[in-house]
Amino acid sequence: MTDFVRTEIRGRIGFITLTRPKALNALSHDMIRAMASALDAWRDDRDVLAVVLQGEGEKGLCAGGDIRYFHEAVSAGRTDIMDFFTDEYALNYTIATYPKPYIALMDGVVMGGGMGISQGAALRIVTEATRMAMPETAIGLFPDVGGGCFLANLAGHLGEYLGTTGVVFGAVDACEIGLADIVVPRAELPALCAWLANRDWPDSGAVLDAARAFARQSSPPAGLAPGKLAPLRDAIDRHFGLADMPAILASLKHEPRCEFAGWAQETEALLRAKRSPLMVCVTLEQVRRARKLSLADELREEWLMMRSVFNLDGRTGAEGIEGIRAMVVDKDHSPRWQRDSIEAVTPADVARFFDGDRSGADNPLRELGQ
Numbered sequence: 001m002t003d004f005v006r007t008e009i010r011g012r013i014g015f016i017t018l019t020r021p022k023a024l025n026a027l028s029h030d031m032i033r034a035m036a037s038a039l040d041a042w043r044d045d046r047d048v049l050a051v052v053l054q055g056e057g058e059k060g061l062c063a064g065g066d067i068r069y070f071h072e073a074v075s076a077g078r079t080d081i082m083d084f085f086t087d088e089y090a091l092n093y094t095i096a097t098y099p100k101p102y103i104a105l106m107d108g109v110v111m112g113g114g115m116g117i118s119q120g121a122a123l124r125i126v127t128e129a130t131r132m133a134m135p136e137t138a139i140g141l142f143p144d145v146g147g148g149c150f151l152a153n154l155a156g157h158l159g160e161y162l163g164t165t166g167v168v169f170g171a172v173d174a175c176e177i178g179l180a181d182i183v184v185p186r187a188e189l190p191a192l193c194a195w196l197a198n199r200d201w202p203d204s205g206a207v208l209d210a211a212r213a214f215a216r217q218s219s220p221p222a223g224l225a226p227g228k229l230a231p232l233r234d235a236i237d238r239h240f241g242l243a244d245m246p247a248i249l250a251s252l253k254h255e256p257r258c259e260f261a262g263w264a265q266e267t268e269a270l271l272r273a274k275r276s277p278l279m280v281c282v283t284l285e286q287v288r289r290a291r292k293l294s295l296a297d298e299l300r301e302e303w304l305m306m307r308s309v310f311n312l313d314g315r316t317g318a319e320g321i322e323g324i325r326a327m328v329v330d331k332d333h334s335p336r337w338q339r340d341s342i343e344a345v346t347p348a349d350v351a352r353f354f355d356g357d358r359s360g361a362d363n364p365l366r367e368l369g370q
Contacts, residue, residue, distance in 0.1 A: 005034040006056075010197035012049045013207065014042045021057025026066045027113045029084045035117070036091045039098065050101040050207040052193060053117060060108020060131070062117065067139065071324040074310050085144070085306050086364045088113065089299040092146045093368055096120030096295055101208040105193075106130055106174075107186050116145025119179065123211055126171035127186035128221035132179065135166035137275040140323025140335065141309055142283045144302045148290030154178060156233060157240035159287045164245070164280045165270055172227035182212070185221040235260040245271075245281050245342045276335070277342040278319055279309070282353050289354065296369030297358055303365050304356035313356075 004020040016035055018025035042048040055061035065088065073081040095102055095117060104121035106114075111133045118124055126132075134143035134151065143151060143163045151159030154177055161167075174180035184192065192214050201207045229236075239251045249271060255264035271280055286305070290298050311318040319338055326335035339345045359366045 004028060005031045005038075007034065007038040009042075009048060010193075011199065012047060012201055013193075013196050014038065014045075014048045014051045015193070015197075016051060016053050018053075018055045018062055021055070021059060023066070024059050024063035024109055025055045025057065025061060025114070026063055027088070027117075028066045028069065029087065032084070032087050032091050036087065036094060039091075039094055043099065048100065049201055049204045050103060050196070050211075051098070052103045052105065052196065053121070054105040054189070054193070055107065055114075058108065060114070060129070061104075061106055061110045062114030063109045064112025064114055067324050067328055070310070071321055071329055074312075074318060074321050079312055081310065082303070082307060082312065082364075085303055088116065088145065089303060089365060090368065092116045092120060093296060093299055096146070097369075098122075100204050101211075103208070103211055105189055106132070106180060107189060111135055111168075112143075113145055115147065115150070115179075119146065119150045122208055123182075123215075124174075124180045125182055125184050125189075125192075125211075125215055126174050126180040127184060127189070128171060128224045129186050130171040130174065130180070131168050132170070132174050133166055133168040134163055135168070137164060137166050137279045137283055138323070139327050140276040140279055140319035140321070140337070142279050142286055142302075142305060144306060146295055146299055146302070148286045148302065149293065149295050149298045150179065152287050152290035156237040158229070158233070158236060160240040160284055161236045163283045163287050164240075164275070165267060166275070167270075169229060170225045170227070171221075172224065173229045176227050176230055182215040183221060183224065184215045184218045188218050232260070232263060235263065239264070239267075245284055245345070248284075249342060271342065276319055276323055276337050277339045278337065278345050278349060279323075280342060281345045281350050285350050285354065294369070296365075299368060300358040300363055300365045301354070301356075303363060304358065305353045307356075308353045 006017040008015050101122040103123045104118035106118050107127045108129050109131050134147050136143050151163045171183045242248050252264040252268040255261050309320040322335050
């Protein structure tokens with residue numbers, strides 16, 4: 001279906017390989033449809049006991065969606081961009097509810113859409129090269145692909161922190177906070193795939209158990225960076241548990257403990273200077289609302305939010321288009337955000353992203369999970 005996804009059955013394992021390394025395996029619409037088609041075909045195929053997702057190239061599994069396409073489509077006045085998100089979110093749900101073990105090799109860069117095709121996996125393997133994030137607020141978007149749910153499910157207020165700031169973290173942090181399961185040296189991933197492909201497994205459970213055992217028996221990776229989030233947990237919870245973003249910024253500005261002062265100043269500066277004020281506030285609300293939503297409901301809500309972020313509902317302004325223009329297309333790094341500060345964002349600004357009907361007739365995901 002596309003030159004950028006290779007699907008094959010080796011032994012009793014279905015392999016999905018993203019083959020667009022020059023673009024960090026960024027997901028196009030065709031790639032999403034190819035993945036969905038393979039998973040649909042293998043669902044009832046008795047010869048396929050499990051699925052392995054991997055990315056081609058040294059830089060990583062997947063850096064996200066094809067945001068240049070978003071800019072081109074919306075700038076040209078095309079509304080079919082929402083078909084992309086319909087299919088992507090349906091794929092995210094398929095992965096999270098897949099009846100066979102889905103094993104994600106989260107090597108290298110795994111961000112945005114790359115997280116969406118990984119977080120629902122039965123086994124999430126990371127390496128010493130893993131660099132993980134939900135960085136959408138930097139380009140005027142929000143953490144979609146089910147990000148509201150998997151961020152909301154983190155302990156304390158880590159979800160608010162990671163979603164609003166978009167900070168990058170590695171394998172140790174990912175395992176400690178619950179966004180990955182185990183670390184394997186990247187050099188051993190081909191051996192893992194070959195081992196899974198060359199055995200006649202009796203059932204799906206045996207494949208998953210074997211993959212876990214292989215990972216546990218692997219040597220610790222050389223050059224594995226230590227985690228940075230655990231020492232910050234107290235400070236993150238104190239600040240990012242506050243009522244709203246202005247309160248969070250004020251608290252960061254006056255962090256009383258010297259061991260957290262540098263981090264607090266850097267975090268405040270990051271939120272003020274390098275993130276969309278509107279989308280930072282929207283993301284805070286998104287994560288908090290997601291704690292009460294199922295994955296299906298969250299994906300339905302994200303579809304409505306995405307329509308707003310590109311102003312396809314004609315009410316909100318195209319924050320996402322401006323962010324992508326400034327950071328990716330023109331690369332002037334001077335986005336003209338709708339609000340010039342977080343304090344200037346009003347409750348009404350945020351509320352417009354959440355006032356749609358998730359089960360309405362115009363939401364193509366209204367029957368997801370039913």
